[in-house]
Amino acid sequence: MTPTDRRFAFLRRLALLCVLTVLAVTSLSAYLRLSKAGLGCADWPQCYGQSLRQLQHGVAASADERTATAAARLAHRVSAVTALLLVVTMVMVCFGTRPVLRAEGATALALLALALLLAVLGRWSSNARVPAVAIGNLLGGFAMLALAARLTLAGRSLRVPTLRGWVSVATLLLLVQVALGGLVSASYAGLSCSGWSDCFRAAHRVGWETLNPWREPVLGALAPINPDGVLVQALHRGLALVLLAVLLPLAVAALRRGCPRRAAMLLVVLAAQVAVGLAMVQGSLPLGLALLHNLLATGLLATLALLL
Numbered sequence: 001m002t003p004t005d006r007r008f009a010f011l012r013r014l015a016l017l018c019v020l021t022v023l024a025v026t027s028l029s030a031y032l033r034l035s036k037a038g039l040g041c042a043d044w045p046q047c048y049g050q051s052l053r054q055l056q057h058g059v060a061a062s063a064d065e066r067t068a069t070a071a072a073r074l075a076h077r078v079s080a081v082t083a084l085l086l087v088v089t090m091v092m093v094c095f096g097t098r099p100v101l102r103a104e105g106a107t108a109l110a111l112l113a114l115a116l117l118l119a120v121l122g123r124w125s126s127n128a129r130v131p132a133v134a135i136g137n138l139l140g141g142f143a144m145l146a147l148a149a150r151l152t153l154a155g156r157s158l159r160v161p162t163l164r165g166w167v168s169v170a171t172l173l174l175l176v177q178v179a180l181g182g183l184v185s186a187s188y189a190g191l192s193c194s195g196w197s198d199c200f201r202a203a204h205r206v207g208w209e210t211l212n213p214w215r216e217p218v219l220g221a222l223a224p225i226n227p228d229g230v231l232v233q234a235l236h237r238g239l240a241l242v243l244l245a246v247l248l249p250l251a252v253a254a255l256r257r258g259c260p261r262r263a264a265m266l267l268v269v270l271a272a273q274v275a276v277g278l279a280m281v282q283g284s285l286p287l288g289l290a291l292l293h294n295l296l297a298t299g300l301l302a303t304l305a306l307l308l
Contacts (some may be wrong), residue, residue, distance in 0.1 A: 003235035007093055008155030011104060014090050015151035018111070021083040022148055023298060025060055026141040028076040030294040032069055033134055037188060040287030043050040049188040049226070052129065062259075083144070085117070087111045090151065102264070104154045107147050114144045131186030132213035137177065138182040145298050153306065163253060167307045170246050174303075177243055180236040181297070189216040189229020190285045196237060211235075228260045240277065244270070254307060262306050269299040 041047035094105030193199035210228045255263035273296040
């Protein structure tokens, strides 16, 4: 094995560790965001959105509430710092020795920029009232995961050129879907409608301004808490159908073009995501399923990154 091959192997191991660490960061971030929103609270659904209503009325969070998330916040910070150190190490591996690994180095620098951006954004995350902060954190974490997943293939040529355009479109649609999911979560729109027909029928009565991520949601004390969230709910569910129509044939095409493992991974994660999404609607947003929904979305994005 040449010195360059050893660097590639070391870089791939670092990237895999980074994937696992960023996965921990995104999962812990999802737990903090969703538990703060009220998912899994004792007096559901009356407690849904209670933390935002308290902030809007100048009421501080209770000591019990702060204690409940303290361990998760600590683990989130440790994971985030670990991810940053791994990214810095990958940048040094790419640029610290000749020959410079330019393509992998560009990806590592993009990872570093995202990590620093998220570190700055994190200062406003805990008491943010507008959905834009949560969406920024969500998209930044997902993008980091995708880039780290790509680096696990450093030095290897495993892409399928004929599928690259298709995969790029699917990735873009998935990121839009992630942003819509973040808007649903951060605007407390989870109970804005129940069935699919209910969502699509009611959506036309809501203005497009409700999709503004810089708009602070106005919450009621009783379900549906935020009736204006019906439009983003309808869009989130509608785009899920579009993604299903795009990803299913993509998995079949990847299978036919010699990528059986990644095709199988895509099909399994997609099937699990559909099942969890339906169960969430039927079960009134249980916290465990919501966290699994977030985790499977990262799995879909990572699988698409391996196909690019």
